[in-house]
Amino acid sequence: MATYLEFIQQNEERDGVRFSWNVWPSSRLEATRMVVPLACLLTPLRERPDLPPVQYEPVLCSRPTCKAILNPLCQVDYRAKLWACNFCFQRNQFPPAYTGISEVNQPAELMPQFSTIEYVIQRGPQSPLIFLYVVDTCLEEDDLQALKESLQMSLSLLPPDALVGLITFGRMVQVHELSCEGISKSFVFRGTKDLTAKQIQDMLGLTTPAMPMQQARPQEHPFVSSRFLQPIQKIDMNLTDLLGELQRDPWPVTQGKRPLRSTGVALSIAVGLLEGTFPNTGARIMLFTGGPPTQGPGMVVGDELKVPIRSWHDIEKDNARFMKKATKHYEMLANRAATNGHCIDIYACALDQTGLLEMKCCANLTGGHMVMGDSFNTSLFKQTFQRIFSKDFNGNFRMAFGATLEVKTSRELKIAGAVGPCVSLNVKGPCVSENELGVGGTSQWKICGLDPTSTLGIYFEVVNQHNAPIPQGGRGAIQFVTQYQHSSTQRRIRVTTVARNWADAQSHLRHIEAAFDQEAAAVLMARLGVFRAESEEGPDVLRWLDRQLIRLCQKFGQYNKEDPTSFRLSDSFSLYPQFMFHLRRSPFLQVFNNSPDESSYYRHHFARQDLTQSLIMIQPILYSYSFHGPPEPVLLDSSSILADRILLMDTFFQIVIYLGETIAQWRKAGYQDMPEYENFKHLLQAPLDDAQEILQARFPMPRYINTEHGGSQARFLLSKVNPSQTHNNLYTWGQILL
Amino acid sequence: MAELYVKPGNKDRGWNDPPQFSYGLQTQAGGPKRTSLTKRVAAPQDGSPRVPISETSPGAPPVGPPPLSSKASRPPPVGSSPACSVEPTNFPVIECETLLEDVLKPLEEALDDCRGHTKQVCDDISRRLALLQEQWAGGKLSTPVKKRMALLVQELSSHRWDAADDIHRSLMVDHVTEVSQWMVGVKRLIAEKRSLSSEETSEEKSTATAEEHQTVPGIHRLHNPVGSPDSPQTIS
Numbered sequence: 001m002a003t004y005l006e007f008i009q010q011n012e013e014r015d016g017v018r019f020s021w022n023v024w025p026s027s028r029l030e031a032t033r034m035v036v037p038l039a040c041l042l043t044p045l046r047e048r049p050d051l052p053p054v055q056y057e058p059v060l061c062s063r064p065t066c067k068a069i070l071n072p073l074c075q076v077d078y079r080a081k082l083w084a085c086n087f088c089f090q091r092n093q094f095p096p097a098y099t100g101i102s103e104v105n106q107p108a109e110l111m112p113q114f115s116t117i118e119y120v121i122q123r124g125p126q127s128p129l130i131f132l133y134v135v136d137t138c139l140e141e142d143d144l145q146a147l148k149e150s151l152q153m154s155l156s157l158l159p160p161d162a163l164v165g166l167i168t169f170g171r172m173v174q175v176h177e178l179s180c181e182g183i184s185k186s187f188v189f190r191g192t193k194d195l196t197a198k199q200i201q202d203m204l205g206l207t208t209p210a211m212p213m214q215q216a217r218p219q220e221h222p223f224v225s226s227r228f229l230q231p232i233q234k235i236d237m238n239l240t241d242l243l244g245e246l247q248r249d250p251w252p253v254t255q256g257k258r259p260l261r262s263t264g265v266a267l268s269i270a271v272g273l274l275e276g277t278f279p280n281t282g283a284r285i286m287l288f289t290g291g292p293p294t295q296g297p298g299m300v301v302g303d304e305l306k307v308p309i310r311s312w313h314d315i316e317k318d319n320a321r322f323m324k325k326a327t328k329h330y331e332m333l334a335n336r337a338a339t340n341g342h343c344i345d346i347y348a349c350a351l352d353q354t355g356l357l358e359m360k361c362c363a364n365l366t367g368g369h370m371v372m373g374d375s376f377n378t379s380l381f382k383q384t385f386q387r388i389f390s391k392d393f394n395g396n397f398r399m400a401f402g403a404t405l406e407v408k409t410s411r412e413l414k415i416a417g418a419v420g421p422c423v424s425l426n427v428k429g430p431c432v433s434e435n436e437l438g439v440g441g442t443s444q445w446k447i448c449g450l451d452p453t454s455t456l457g458i459y460f461e462v463v464n465q466h467n468a469p470i471p472q473g474g475r476g477a478i479q480f481v482t483q484y485q486h487s488s489t490q491r492r493i494r495v496t497t498v499a500r501n502w503a504d505a506q507s508h509l510r511h512i513e514a515a516f517d518q519e520a521a522a523v524l525m526a527r528l529g530v531f532r533a534e535s536e537e538g539p540d541v542l543r544w545l546d547r548q549l550i551r552l553c554q555k556f557g558q559y560n561k562e563d564p565t566s567f568r569l570s571d572s573f574s575l576y577p578q579f580m581f582h583l584r585r586s587p588f589l590q591v592f593n594n595s596p597d598e599s600s601y602y603r604h605h606f607a608r609q610d611l612t613q614s615l616i617m618i619q620p621i622l623y624s625y626s627f628h629g630p631p632e633p634v635l636l637d638s639s640s641i642l643a644d645r646i647l648l649m650d651t652f653f654q655i656v657i658y659l660g661e662t663i664a665q666w667r668k669a670g671y672q673d674m675p676e677y678e679n680f681k682h683l684l685q686a687p688l689d690d691a692q693e694i695l696q697a698r699f700p701m702p703r704y705i706n707t708e709h710g711g712s713q714a715r716f717l718l719s720k721v722n723p724s725q726t727h728n729n730l731y732t733w734g735q736i737l738l
Numbered sequence: 739m740a741e742l743y744v745k746p747g748n749k750d751r752g753w754n755d756p757p758q759f760s761y762g763l764q765t766q767a768g769g770p771k772r773t774s775l776t777k778r779v780a781a782p783q784d785g786s787p788r789v790p791i792s793e794t795s796p797g798a799p800p801v802g803p804p805p806l807s808s809k810a811s812r813p814p815p816v817g818s819s820p821a822c823s824v825e826p827t828n829f830p831v832i833e834c835e836t837l838l839e840d841v842l843k844p845l846e847e848a849l850d851d852c853r854g855h856t857k858q859v860c861d862d863i864s865r866r867l868a869l870l871q872e873q874w875a876g877g878k879l880s881t882p883v884k885k886r887m888a889l890l891v892q893e894l895s896s897h898r899w900d901a902a903d904d905i906h907r908s909l910m911v912d913h914v915t916e917v918s919q920w921m922v923g924v925k926r927l928i929a930e931k932r933s934l935s936s937e938e939t940s941e942e943k944s945t946a947t948a949e950e951h952q953t954v955p956g957i958h959r960l961h962n963p964v965g966s967p968d969s970p971q972t973i974s
Contacts, residue, residue, distance in 0.1 A: 704747065
């Protein structure tokens, strides 16, 4: 590897892993002095078009407390057909099927280029995917129509053997029985009373096992379905009609009141229904809501419009009446769903808040999606929803279900915790540290819904004592084992095994410094900050972040005391302070100017995206287009805003195109329509094309802002750039500059 | 072949609503990414804010026209421009009118082939075909819909089930308001015809699925039937 940048990139492409440090400090004391913890971002199901899954089961270490999987770091004695586990050093016999192996005839899992490998598990029944739609009917006519059409469209995008169900709610909650006969029946529940899982199952008649369905194709395993969840291929026509006939909630809403919306009970019934019929199989509960829950358990605001929904101000003043109780209700549901391997999506489209703050645990703990829009009748919702069903190069859905992630480490490391869309499985063991960072106290987590970009931040602790010798072999190792249900319904196991060199921090600090991955470090620290912000006061989190930055600069900066202009950081740290600056101004740590729902939405996406997208969220990308050369990245600073430039800013949630003053004047004058100024036309088009490429691929779909100098929407750009030039230092007050 | 177009978003409901891409554009398999805009610039270490190079003070008279289009000053495009842009484009008018009979007749023939199946399903499908006929004759369907339905019917008649299915999906995604009431009937018809033909030629179908799992050059794949002992993957 010529540089660490190449090394880092190659490893990320192969294994989906980025470490904050790529050379590890060998003692606990030195590791804490590094300030940034030893941690990694792991994308368990990173798309690997070049990695065919192998069709056999992995070979495990025979020590019951270890059970690590055979990997390229293991020592192998080909003559004696033995292998030594690199984690616990146990010698294991190869299974009989491996008698033919040799140095020139290696199985794939021992080859270094297969440090990441995927196994397909053959045994066990393959259960179909399940989609349960929970639909709010207290919507305006246009919105309801648009939502109905999106749901009908989705029936065409789902695989024919997937099971689908429908619950609608407003003041009451209706569970629709799906049948092929003409009459549609449903079970109606009051929206005010919560029910236990058992009560729901009794009332829906689920306590007696349903009759096994007659399958059209006899070679499939007979699978128990229920009256409420039926295969698409059987039910699509009737369900299309049923959806088409959905009406607005019939209960009249008087002036000055909000509609009575029983989201809490609807979700409770959905979770209970799936618990009773399909526990431990991959399923998605998709909640579509157009306003806040206003009745029953989980209500977030009352029905009087004159009492607004809680703001951050209300929460700080302890003036949010329903928040604690509602949050508790949804947390209970989220934990039950996660235990059963079901994920909960929330699609909230309304102009006012819908209670995402209270409901966020449903998406965050289960790995479900959270989509926030203004209306179901917008392109943002429609296309984001379509992208959930996008397919990969093999024609399979990108979504995966019911994953468990297990982490094993060599004995010099312990696991402090994880930050991401997961719940703890509370598996204690020798690898588990007592110092928790994120969701700790375990070496295994469950992620009920995930896709190829889902990323977890995993934090480690170095436990070697100071002055203890560097471990034999000089390298530490970590293995990540992800078992999951692939969208083709196969069960698969993906195994990633990585190693890095240890180094003595006192004699080899330069090596450790050179191997610092500032991008990964920034995202990992940011995730810790956002995790803290959920339970601590905002200013405390900012103080913590600032302190860490100062300590890092003290450790790794070169400077002469008393001379601020002498401060220098090496190349591998050059972007880090910028990242921290923008992070502390970001909507993840600054709640000012955002509602509680918006903050929850931004934090939700931040805690699960891969490194590149997370960095875009922390420090938006800014590219400048001009006649002076090809588009170039520029500093996210007000000095980059120039009259003869077009700027493209990507904040992940918005794409902003901003025309400088002169460019705007030229466009207004119509130069782009004159043939002799064709290059101006190309200049105007270039950022539009680049924006389109981003818009076409990203999930969730970003908002699109096309503005110019002096435009009101230029504020999106102006609020993000570092204001190095303001009316204070450049012009006298009263003159319009930006 | 699905259409490739971009429409503006719903500006009434969301002033910053992003543009809407057609199904064809969204399912394009990425292709080579032209430039990933992910680079950043480090701040100058000496801390001084950069002075902008070209500065127009506020209130100054408007500057002259942009540089003339010559070889020198043309900014190199970032890769090749795509077929369509973010701003809306117009469609060339179709030369010949798609006839209702051309579409409806093959569909009804297909339905007759499937009469062997449950009566309920066939009645449902025929009800929806009637709806399609009614809407078409009443002029409620747009030209792109009619054009694509003609294509769908061609694919169906040529037994190209996946292509027909794809067209049905593209119509559901792009024109859901117009087609949602009856399209599910067409979808079911494709599925029924597909299963009917697979019953007739079941052997051909099983060979085709085995070939789906393509081998990577240089690596043999040993498919183990359920229950047999594992064997390692070997490199030849």
